[in-house]
Every structure is written in structure tokens, then in C-alpha cells.
Amino acid sequence: MTLESTFAKRLGNVETSAIRELFKLLAKPGIISFAGGFPDASMFDIDGIKAATDKALGDTAGAVLQYGATEGYNPLRAGLSKHMATKGVTVSPEGLIITTGSQQALDLIGKTMINEGDNVIVEAPTFLATIQCFRLYGANIIGAPIDGHGVQVDRLEELIKAHKPKLVYLIPSFGNPSGALLSMERRKQILALAVKYKTLIVEDDPYGELYFDASATAVAPRSMLSMASEVPGSLDWLAFAGSFSKVMSPGLRVGWLIAPPALLAKATMCKQFSDAHTSNLSQAIAANYLASGSMPAALVKVRKVYAARAKTMETCLIAEFGDAMRFTAPKGGMFFWANLTGARGQSTDVAALAKAAIANNVAFVPGAPFFAHDADMTALRFSFATANEDLIREGVTRLGQAFRSI
């Protein structure tokens, strides 16, 4: 008998991600990467975060360095209550808990909700780490198809009826990898489905603030949570995962979970035995930074830069690929989701292009791993967040060369 032979059965539900393997190739010097899922570190508001840190390690140092409550650092919970109010969401500080990144919010929902064999519906495609996280709790993941306006509500309803899922997981705004924006009409329709079928909706919203509309009146797309008061009963069937990772810093690992009270209480208990609490220093920094009022201005910059990069990528992809590639240009977020089409869109072509691209010093991620089943083998994901416009031009040129070489 070996130790390995005694591992838990749940490990058999997941495998090491193909993407993780791909990332090992990206250390190659000179490569232009559209493969990552990271925000651009050069746009972090380091001065603002430093000031927030100095404050945290001032008068509050003793409390910040000590153990804290599992629910979270109270000034941050209070700050998020106010912050969410500006987003049309009424939630008390006690109505949310702080998580170690929003990934932990998903993990706590999995631990609290999912039994071995439970069905869970996700968008097809969706965030790979959610699929894997829920599978570790034994979930059977079912993908619901999307179009240019997000998940298709009629198909979603059919799947809910057929599979009676434990929960439906959605990234309505500029999701990873699709970049799609779920239409406002569909958001309300899905809230009504939650009530009709008594099915929990998990709304994951890391990208909502990254909208590209630069007009003076533009605001982030309304979250489903902010609409729930207009759909009677839906607040009882809706959980929301928030994150500072794309708007402040992912390295701090601060997210939050808003959920119906009974679910929040059990998620808190699960968190107590998962990591006791989230780094108090990270939480205090987030609280101080939020209170400083610096975030909106920092976000204006990020939005402008990402919007310009997305536009450049769109122009270049059209120039290089023409009819051989199809996509809906994103209205926000960090990703282009595209398909190779026609004679060039065969099931082996994306893998061949990925290989040729790396050989030509440019990288992207094939789309197949983002599907729980029935993968679209013609799909690709490009991130435009970390390469500047010059690099995007050069990278897409190299990609076109690679494409013509296969």
C-alpha cells in the first residue's frame, strides 16, 4: 500500500488543468502572451495601497496582526455595505462575509451546498476553476449555451427542468472566458426562474466595473443582486461573490460573499474550518483604500486602457483573420472569445495554432478546457489586459503568421 492509494475519491473528479500545463511554456523569453487571466500590474494604484497599508499598521496594528473574526474585519464589512449601496444593493455589514479572494466564496458555496452527484449548471463556456472547485465536492457540471447576450434563458430553463440543479453559476458581466454581457432582460428572467424552480443562483461579479463605455453617464452593468428587489422572492435564492482582484489587487486575496442568512451562516462555519479568517492586513488595506475614495479614479484609468487595448485587438484580429475568425467584440472585462470558422475551423486547428503560435512567440488559450462537456474545439480566448497596444499589434501579427503557417 502506498500513501497515494489512500487519497480521497473526490480527487478522481478533477484533473490538472491543460491550461496550467500551457502556462509552463510561457516562461520563454520574448513571448507576447494573450494567454493569462491577470490584470495589468502596472496599473495597480501602488501609492494608494501603500497609504492604506501605512494606515493599517498605524493605530490599528495590534488588531490587524491579531486573530480576527471569521466573518471578516468589521470596518471592511461596513465599507462594503456602503460600497454596495452605490451599486444599488442594500446589504448590512452583517449580510456579507469576507473571503480569501472570491475563489474562496465559490469554495464555501460548494462546501455548503453540493452533495456527491448533485447537478450544477454553468455557462458553456465558464471559469475553469469554478468547474474544478465544484467537482471536488462531487458536482456533475452541466453547461448551458451562451450567445452574444450571455446565457440563453430558454435553454437554461429547459436544463433546470430536466436536471433540477443544486445551483446555477453565472458570471453575467464580461465573464471569463466569454467576455459576454448578459442582457438586463435576461437577468430578470433568470431571477424569476430561480424563484419558479427554487434554484440557487450564484452570481460571480469580478469584472463588472471594467465596462468600456467612456461616456460621462456610464455606470457598471447592474448586478442581478441589485435587481433582485424587483423580482419578488428572488433574494432568497441568490448568492453574490464580489472581488477586489480586478479593481484593486489580486495579490491581497480579498473577496466577499453576500447570500441569504442561513447560507451565509453555514458558509461562515465552513470558512472557520477552512482558514479561520482572511488576512486582516489585506482586509484593513482594502477597507482603508475603499474609504480613501481613490478607487473610482484609478478605475477610470484602467477602463480607458483596457478599452483601447480591446479596440486595437479587435482591429488587428479582423485585419489578420478576416472571415476565418468570428467573435463578438467585448463591451468590458479582459477577454476576447473567438472561433475559427469555415474550412479553417476544424477540431484540430486550434491546437495546431496554439503550437505554431508559441513557436512564433505569441500565446493564447484554447477554448476547449472552459467547457464542462461537449467542448467547442474551434474556440480560443485572448486576454488583452496585460499587453500594451504595440505588443497587441505585434502579437496579433505573429498570430496571423502562425495561422497562415498551419
Place this chain on the structure above:
Amino acid sequence: MTLESTFAKRLGNVETSAIRELFKLLAKPGIISFAGGFPDASMFDIDGIKAATDKALGDTAGAVLQYGATEGYNPLRAGLSKHMATKGVTVSPEGLIITTGSQQALDLIGKTMINEGDNVIVEAPTFLATIQCFRLYGANIIGAPIDGHGVQVDRLEELIKAHKPKLVYLIPSFGNPSGALLSMERRKQILALAVKYKTLIVEDDPYGELYFDASATAVAPRSMLSMASEVPGSLDWLAFAGSFSKVMSPGLRVGWLIAPPALLAKATMCKQFSDAHTSNLSQAIAANYLASGSMPAALVKVRKVYAARAKTMETCLIAEFGDAMRFTAPKGGMFFWANLTGARGQSTDVAALAKAAIANNVAFVPGAPFFAHDADMTALRFSFATANEDLIREGVTRLGQAFRSI
């Protein structure tokens, strides 16, 4: 149907801790608490940690605020490799991963190892959050009795034979709540049992550095991990959870896990889907603080203060309780574990004392919740870490008054 009726079955394995409920009573002003499990925040090396933070947000700010590797921040992994070498442990930076507090190391071991219905052996009594953490993965927890020298090896072997546990969880040095120091002979015997019965041992070591021997040659008790090279084959069946919580700061949430390669790889995968990675800022602070060389001097102070407080508590408990209380004075750590004896040691007396104590403005924790089964209803836990000597004298006096009142 309500949302609550759809929660996962695993939640039925645990209940909200009685201790957690007790803690709600401690907000009472003027109370002297021996109930907590916290280190003394007034002894945190705030200046040292501030310097480490400034450094982290200097040249490395961009990397620290960005996403990091699930395995951990490489300078910290390298620093811990060196640190463990000074403790007699040979481990490469790649042989350990960073966890969000050592609580997460336990959670990852649970996720990686435990199937519903698996037996797990722990000391009786042991750390409550470990019992609950493992129960959430479906573990059936079996307690092995301890004496003044830690877990009883003959009884442990009988239990291993009878129950074929998935793993044995031990806090060999000054464990919570027992404060016991597992003898060096027993450590080797248990490593031999691990090999003989092919059973994983999980060594949790948050308190090892808090030994009270003030002689110039004194060092921390040898970890089982440091002895494993002397027991052939035992390294294949041993995992080690380390923590900065009692020696640097718990609020940063930085721990580490050392385990056989196959287990470490799977724990890393589970961590990826639990919280992606631990706060990079917390990790960089820990790395810089460790590299600064400030920790040993800070620890000398902590040891002296805790030793003096333990001595004072010992003297006062003897003076107030005499033969009515039995304990082995701890040689390190943060806790006294005691029993009410004789006619005063009835099953209802500890609960009555806890109530009378709170009424008299002093608090401790009853010992019963620290047992997975067959609780010792006469046991009590006192922490001497956070009250200074004057408060300890006054608190034990109040405790004596409460005792004589019941």
C-alpha cells in the same frame, strides 16, 4: 422547499462550537479572560513587521499585489527551507507549500485524504477546529488518550490496529488544549507505527517555539519531522503543518505544509480551487521578516513572558484550589489543562464553575468540547498568554471565589 433544505449533508456532521457561543459572553467589560486561544498582541514585533511590509511594497510591490503561484511566494518558500534546516529538517523550497494559516493546511489534508466514513485518530483532547474540519469531509473521529507525556503509544497502536485510520493527527509540542509535550521516545515510536501500519501522521506544530526553558542551550523540542530520517520509511507517511501565528502574527494568516510529494501535489491542486493562493503581501512580509533575523530575539521575549505567566498561574491555582484541582504544569505553549478532582470533580461542576466565573468577571473554557467523544466533563482549559501576571493573580483569585460559591 427552502434553500436551507437543500444544504449539503456534510453540514450535519458538525455543530456550532459551544466555545464560540461562550465567546459571545466575553464582551462583558472588566472580565479577565483565560478563555482565549490568542497570543498576546502587545508582544507582536510591530516595528519589525512594518519594516518587512515597507520592503514588500518597495521594489517588489508589483509582484506582491499581482496574482501569485498557488504553491506560494518563492522567497518565502526558500526562506522556510532555510528556517526548517535550523530545526533539523531538510526540505527543499519545492518540498513545501504556503497555506492560509495552518488551518488551511489541515483543510487541504482533509480534502486530499478523507472519504465519508474514514476513521481519523486524534489526541483526546485535541484542537477543536481540526475535529470539525475533518468531520466536514466525513471523518469519524476517534480519540487516543494522553497522559503527562502526550499520547499513550500502546493505546494509539491498539486504536490504529482496530480502526485502520486514514490518518493520525497530533500536536506533539504543547498542544491545544492539553499543553502536553510528547516525549522524544514516543515520537520515534509513533513514526515507527506509521511505517508499520502504513498510516499517515499529521504533525501540527504551532507552539513548538514557545518552550519555557531559559537556559542558554535550550532549543525547541525536536519535531517528529526532524526525527523522521532516523526512522526508515517514515518520511513517506508524515505531513507537517507549520505556522507563524504564534511566533510572528496570526492576522497575516501564513502557514506551511510539508508532505510527501504526491500528497503535496494534490494538496496544491485543492488549494488552487480553495483560494488560488495565500495573500502575497502576507507571504512577502513573512519572508522579509524571517530574512531580517529579528524573529529569534522577539521569541526570546515571548518565551520569558509566557513562562513567567505560566509560573504565576501555577502558583495561584495551587493556592486557590489545592487538592481540588489536578494538572501537569506546562513546559511551553499557552495553556494549562486541568481537572477538578474528588468530590468537587462531578460532571456538572465545570459547567457550574464556568457560569459562576463569568458572574465573577473571569472566564475559562470547559474541556469537554475538545473531545470527539467520551468527553472528560471534569476538565478545564486556562490560557495564560494574554493576561499579565497581575491580572492572572486577580483572575485566579476570582476563580477561587467562584469555585467556593458553587
